[in-house]
Amino acid sequence: MTSTLISQPKLNAPTIRQLDNGLTIIAEQMPVEAVNLNVWINVGSAKEQNEINGMAHFLEHMVFKGTPNLDIGEFEQLIEERGAVTNAATSQDYTHYYITTAPKDFEQLAPLQLDVVLNPSLENEAFEREKLVVLEEIRRSEDNPRRRTFYRSMEACFETLPYRRPVLGPAEVIENLRSQQMRDFHSAWYQPRSMTAAVVGNLPVEELIDIVTVGFEQHHNSRNEHNRPNSPSVIPELPFTEIVRHEYTDDTLQQSRLVMLWRVPGMEDLQETYALDILATILGQGKVSRLFRELREEKGLVNQIGVSNMTQTHQGVFYISASLPSENIPEVEQEIAQQIAGLQAEPIAARDIERIRTQVANRFIFANERPSDRANLYGYYYSQLQDLAPALNYPQHIQAITVEDLQAAARKYLNPEAYGVVIMRPSES
Numbered sequence: 001m002t003s004t005l006i007s008q009p010k011l012n013a014p015t016i017r018q019l020d021n022g023l024t025i026i027a028e029q030m031p032v033e034a035v036n037l038n039v040w041i042n043v044g045s046a047k048e049q050n051e052i053n054g055m056a057h058f059l060e061h062m063v064f065k066g067t068p069n070l071d072i073g074e075f076e077q078l079i080e081e082r083g084a085v086t087n088a089a090t091s092q093d094y095t096h097y098y099i100t101t102a103p104k105d106f107e108q109l110a111p112l113q114l115d116v117v118l119n120p121s122l123e124n125e126a127f128e129r130e131k132l133v134v135l136e137e138i139r140r141s142e143d144n145p146r147r148r149t150f151y152r153s154m155e156a157c158f159e160t161l162p163y164r165r166p167v168l169g170p171a172e173v174i175e176n177l178r179s180q181q182m183r184d185f186h187s188a189w190y191q192p193r194s195m196t197a198a199v200v201g202n203l204p205v206e207e208l209i210d211i212v213t214v215g216f217e218q219h220h221n222s223r224n225e226h227n228r229p230n231s232p233s234v235i236p237e238l239p240f241t242e243i244v245r246h247e248y249t250d251d252t253l254q255q256s257r258l259v260m261l262w263r264v265p266g267m268e269d270l271q272e273t274y275a276l277d278i279l280a281t282i283l284g285q286g287k288v289s290r291l292f293r294e295l296r297e298e299k300g301l302v303n304q305i306g307v308s309n310m311t312q313t314h315q316g317v318f319y320i321s322a323s324l325p326s327e328n329i330p331e332v333e334q335e336i337a338q339q340i341a342g343l344q345a346e347p348i349a350a351r352d353i354e355r356i357r358t359q360v361a362n363r364f365i366f367a368n369e370r371p372s373d374r375a376n377l378y379g380y381y382y383s384q385l386q387d388l389a390p391a392l393n394y395p396q397h398i399q400a401i402t403v404e405d406l407q408a409a410a411r412k413y414l415n416p417e418a419y420g421v422v423i424m425r426p427s428e429s
Helices: 055-062 074-081 103-118 124-142 145-157 171-175 179-189 205-219 267-284 290-298 326-345 350-366 371-385 394-399 403-413
Strands: 015-018 024-029 035-041 085-090 095-101 195-201 244-249 256-264 304-310 316-324 420-425
Touching: 015 205, 024 205, 024 371, 035 103, 035 371, 055 085, 055 095, 055 124, 055 179, 074 085, 074 103, 095 103, 095 371, 103 195, 103 205, 124 145, 124 171, 124 179, 145 244, 145 256, 145 316, 145 420, 195 205, 195 371, 256 267, 256 326, 267 290, 267 304, 267 316, 267 326, 267 350, 267 371, 267 394, 267 403, 290 304, 290 326, 316 326, 326 403, 326 420, 350 394, 350 403
Parallel strands: 024 195, 244 420
Antiparallel strands: 015 024, 035 095, 035 195, 085 095, 256 316, 256 420, 304 316
């Protein structure tokens, strides 16, 4: 039976407003006693040049190191005094900053959030101090087996696309960055036409829009803007034509890691991603998924296995990852390839499709119940696509996928005889 949640015509109904300066504001009133402001900047590591790889993430750190109006630490102190929270994140395709406040505090605190994003001091002394923090983060990341496996996998998957580079950047690049380069980067990218402000919470929509508009106009100085660099054209890479292996020995591992990768469509070809989302769930999301049930529960070949369809802007990755004893790697790889071949050859039972479609759609709905979730959803989709329709209609797209669509997607994108493989083995004692 289809969930009643799915029968709703839309997940929600935000208002979109574009200011004359180019800033897009997306606002929605939501009857939860909180307001979240999520500011998205359409730049991440994929838009950097190699010589400044890691700049977007480094700048995310520096945004919180004071402005001409706020001393270092003052913004966080004012936030904490009101019981609000703030944080930020950087990815390949975007950077975003967010704050969650009580509705009564939003008018006071939202302009502070905009001030730190628009007017970071970027002073050289603070820059050099924070550089040490970023370098330590890079070292910790390199010491993390899960992250190290992921970085190696991205390098294996992409030969030319910037998704092969780490978001944090290489230590040798960060060590040589200068504060003036960061000022130029901020001036070029942190411009209203590259920004989306999503705001959701329990205030009237027009009040939310007015608070963000006034705060932005108060703190934005167009005289500081530089011309934004032209982003190089990005052409998705062709599918693998054979099995391409990369094997490593890793002294820190207790168990081996096996990753299998396929290049698949990204957000620029969004219609093609819905079937892949469902295939990822069928294969390896949850305890009733095929790979978990067969390889872990029935045969005991793996300790952990999971599947995700990573939908990046220009190109996605269908990613299967397992932790397992080294001696089981050949059999597990063969079993995974056979499961994919089975998806291509045998239609999935209608009752299973109905259950899985509802599971995927409802998971999406349940993950967007809080103001912060909702603002995050709007900011992400609009900053990447300049369109909210895919965010609002995701459950309907999922429910429309047929058995034939799933078979076609498996045949088109998941070749069981051509993919990338990364194997990480512990050293032999």
